[in-house]
Amino acid sequence: MAVPCPAPGERWLVVPRMIEGALVAPQGAVAIVVSRYNESITRKLLAGAVETLLENGVRDAQIDVAWVPGAFEIPLVAHTMAHSGRYAAVICLGAVIRGETTHDQHINRAVSVGLGEAGLHSGVPVLFGVLTCDNLEQAIHRSGGNVGNKGSECALAALEMIDLLAKLA
Ligand code: INI
Numbered sequence: 536m537a538v539p540c541p542a543p544g545e546r547w548l549v550v551p552r553m554i555e556g557a558l559v560a561p562q563g564a565v566a567i568v569v570s571r572y573n574e575s576i577t578r579k580l581l582a583g584a585v586e587t588l589l590e591n592g593v594r595d596a597q598i599d600v601a602w603v604p605g606a607f608e609i610p611l612v613a614h615t616m617a618h619s620g621r622y623a624a625v626i627c628l629g630a631v632i633r634g635e636t637t638h639d640q641h642i643n644r645a646v647s648v649g650l651g652e653a654g655l656h657s658g659v660p661v662l663f664g665v666l667t668c669d670n671l672e673q674a675i676h677r678s679g680g681n682v683g684n685k686g687s688e689c690a691l692a693a694l695e696m697i698d699l700l701a702k703l704a
Contacts, residue, residue, distance in 0.1 A: 556699030558691060560592030563623035564599060565693060566616040570665075572605035573630035576674045580628040580664060583684030591694055606631050606665050607642050610649025617657035624693035625653070628686050629665040630674050643667045660696035664689035 541547055565588060569581045581600065588598055599622070601612050606629035617625045627650055633639045646665050654661035664685045668674040676682040 554699065554702055556695035556697065556702065558591050558694045559698055560594075561597075561623045561694065561697045563697075564597045564621060565593060566613075566622040566625040567598065567600045568603060568609050568612045568616065568625060568627045569600060570603050570606045570609055570629035573632060573674065576630040576666065576671075576678045577628055579678040580630070580666070580684065580686030583679060583686035583688075584626050584628060584664065584690040585686075587687040587690035588694070591690075593694075605629070605642070606646050609646055609665065610653060613650055613661050614653040614657070617653050617659040617661055622659060623697045624660040624662065626662045626686070626689045626693050627664055628689070630678070631665060631667050632671060632674055633669050639667070658700075660693055660700065662689040662693050662696075 569577050603612050609627050609629055613625045613627050616622055631639050631642050650661050650663050666674050666677050677685050
């Protein structure tokens, strides 16, 4: 039997058990890996992530920030931090901007696969806050401009995932 999903505000006819993470401050520490390449953008992603964590009750002493040269280096450090047993989540921030060659495609593929594996193999949420843009304007819009701040978005996703995994444990 197909069970229709109600619109927001409508009642469910059946009530499955819903499990969701809440935006609560975690007990443990949160790691942030951020790349220096396109630093004018990545600093804004970092500010967005840190501000959002603090706004949600995370203390500054619970946040460790590791800087890497470029986005390509993020997965190794994310993998190391995720497997260290010291962090409840690893937020990864970077900005890859398309150039004249296919270099960006190789970086983006390596980063997305690497971060996915780091999360799955460690069991620790690894958040993908690496912008993959056609130009600088797109990156500006996504780092605190009119399309939000990907760092802030990842911070919220990190808190939600930490709480969800705790509930599933
Ligand atoms: N790194 C980035 O983070 N963003 C980019 O746009 C970028 N581009 O365009 O080249 C970039 N390159 C550096 C790369 O991530 C490595 O740091 C470098 O290749 C050394 O491994």
